[in-house]
Amino acid sequence: xxxxxxxxxxxxxxxxxxxxxxxxxxxxxxxxxxxxxxxxxxxxxxxxxxxxxxxxxxxxxxxxxxxxxxxxxxxxxxxxxxxxxxxxxxxxxxxxxxxxxxxxxxxxxxxxxxxxxxxxxxxxxxxxxxxxxxxxxxxxxxxxxxxxxxxxxxxxxxxxxxxxxxxxxxxxxxxxxxxxxxxxxxxxxxxxxxxxxxxxxxxxxxxxxxxxxxxxxxxxxxxxxxxxxxxxxxxxxxxxxxxxxxxxxxxxxxxxxxxxxxxxxxxxxxxxxxxxxxxxxxxxxxxxxxxxxxxxxxxxxxxxxxxxxxx
Ligand SMILES: [Zn+2]
Numbered sequence: 001x002x003x004x005x006x007x008x009x010x011x012x013x014x015x016x017x018x019x020x021x022x023x024x025x026x027x028x029x030x031x032x033x034x035x036x037x038x039x040x041x042x043x044x045x046x047x048x049x050x051x052x053x054x055x056x057x058x059x060x061x062x063x064x065x066x067x068x069x070x071x072x073x074x075x076x077x078x079x080x081x082x083x084x085x086x087x088x089x090x091x092x093x094x095x096x097x098x099x100x101x102x103x104x105x106x107x108x109x110x111x112x113x114x115x116x117x118x119x120x121x122x123x124x125x126x127x128x129x130x131x132x133x134x135x136x137x138x139x140x141x142x143x144x145x146x147x148x149x150x151x152x153x154x155x156x157x158x159x160x161x162x163x164x165x166x167x168x169x170x171x172x173x174x175x176x177x178x179x180x181x182x183x184x185x186x187x188x189x190x191x192x193x194x195x196x197x198x199x200x201x202x203x204x205x206x207x208x209x210x211x212x213x214x215x216x217x218x219x220x221x222x223x224x225x226x227x228x229x230x231x232x233x234x235x236x237x238x239x240x241x242x243x244x245x246x247x248x249x250x251x252x253x254x255x256x257x258x259x260x261x262x263x264x265x266x267x268x269x270x271x272x273x274x275x276x277x278x279x280x281x282x283x284x285x286x287x288x289x290x291x292x293x294x295x296x297x298x299x300x301x302x303x304x305x306x307x308x309x310x311x
Contacts, residue, residue, distance in 0.1 A: 036061040053272045055230075062209050062229045062272055066111070067118035067133035070168055074131065074276050080122025083157055085114060085150035092145065092181055100177040107138045116141050116171065117150035121157055125280055127289065130158035133168035134215070141171020143214060144178050148185025151219060155192035164202040164283050165193065169220040173213020186218035193219050202286045204279055207234045207257065207266065225282055228257035228269040 022030070032041040037059035047063060048054050053073060054063040065073075071080050091100045108114065116138040120131050132154040134141040143151075151167075158165040174182035196203050205223035207216070209232040217236055220226075228234060235242075235255035243250055253259040260266040270278050283289070 055272050060230055060271060062231060064136050064170070065208070065272065066137065067113070067120075067135050067168070070133050071118070071120045071122065071131065074166075075120070075122035075124050075129075079124070080120045080131075083119040083121055083153060085117070085119055085153045086146065087114060088146045088149060092178060095177060103139055103177070111135050111138045113138055115144055115146040115150055117143075117147040117154075119150055119154040119157065121161065121163070124276075127280075127283065127287075128161055128163045129166060129283075130154055130161065130163045131166040131168070134171045136170050139175060141215075142173065142175035143171065143182060143185050143189075144175045145181050145185060147175075148182070148189050151185075151189045152192040155196050158196050158201055159199050162199070162201065164204065164287070165196050166279060167193075167203070167205045167220060167223065168208055169205055169211050169215050170208040171211065171213075171215050173215055173217075183214065186214050189219035190222055193222060197224065202283060204282065206275065206279070207232045209233055212236065212238060224286075226266050227275060227278065228260070228266050229275060230257070230269055230271045232257040232269065234260055234266070 031044055033044050033047075035042050036056050042056075046052070047056055054065050054069075055061065056063075068082075071082075074080075090104055091098070093100075095101075107116075113135055116135050118133050118135060120133075122129060122131070132151055134143075134147075154165060154167075157163075174185060176182075193203050202225070203223050204225045204227065205220045207220065207226065207228040209229060211220060211232065211234045213236060216234055233255050234257060237245075239250060239254060242254075251259075257266055257269040261269060268278065
């Protein structure tokens with residue numbers, strides 16, 4: 001029975017090795033993280049700080065930026081208020097063993113948010129602005145019925161206060177646990193942002209890494225201006241699904257924000273450190289406020305109109 005003894009010994013060795021591996025909690029609490037570039041572990045504090053804004057100083061990889069940090073950075077601390085969003089029935093499809101309710105409870109505890117969308121009303125450079133951001137730490141940023149209602153609330157606030165609307169979009173799409181109910185959110189949110197546009201209020205969407213599924217296919221995809229944070233991945237179905245369906249090698253730039261600028265899906269990509277100023281420049285031009293590029297300079301002069309007619 002030598003082979004059996006050897007097998008038991010090998011099994012116990014494997015168990016020991018598994019026990020030796022760091023737990024999820026230990027990884028979360030560690031000061032170090034796996035490198036996004038280079039070969040050595042990097043200090044989390046070199047990326048996750050107020051100067052770097054959760055971006056890598058070496059390769060500029062953009063890590064998720066929690067919505068409250070995002071609003072603090074955009075509006076300035078204490079220069080914005082969080083808007084209450086509608087509270088709906090949790091788990092409308094009554095999943096067995098409370099599997100969805102448990103996920104919701106864990107996400108709420110981890111993020112201190114009701115749903116994946118946070119709505120804010122604030123002021124920057126003397127301009128009142130409504131904004132909402134998706135938190136990918138809340139069940140992957142999935143859009144539930146309640147998240148869609150939060151987006152509609154943001155649209156209402158923008159219209160009531162006659163402010164532009166700025167969306168920070170990331171996540172994988174509509175939440176599976178609410179099936180067709182969450183899919184309705186796609187149509188509802190598009191109708192919501194269309195109401196903002198009907199009121200002649202600018203609607204700017206910023207794709208942040210990564211944005212897929214029902215998010216890019218609904219409210220995020222119908223903005224007046226579409227920006228992206230540097231090196232964001234944007235698409236509908238993920239690369240693996242597309243590759244399996246087409247059975248073709250995909251170009252390395254597939255679904256990257258730089259490629260989407262080339263194809264016209266996206267208007268510009270910027271580093272997180274500079275994107276706020278770019279948004280403000282666009283808003284000032286659209287709303288004809290004081291700007292480095294004045295509205296007059298930006299308009300076509302009579303002379304140039306007549307020249308183009310001649311041409
Ligand atoms: Zn890096």
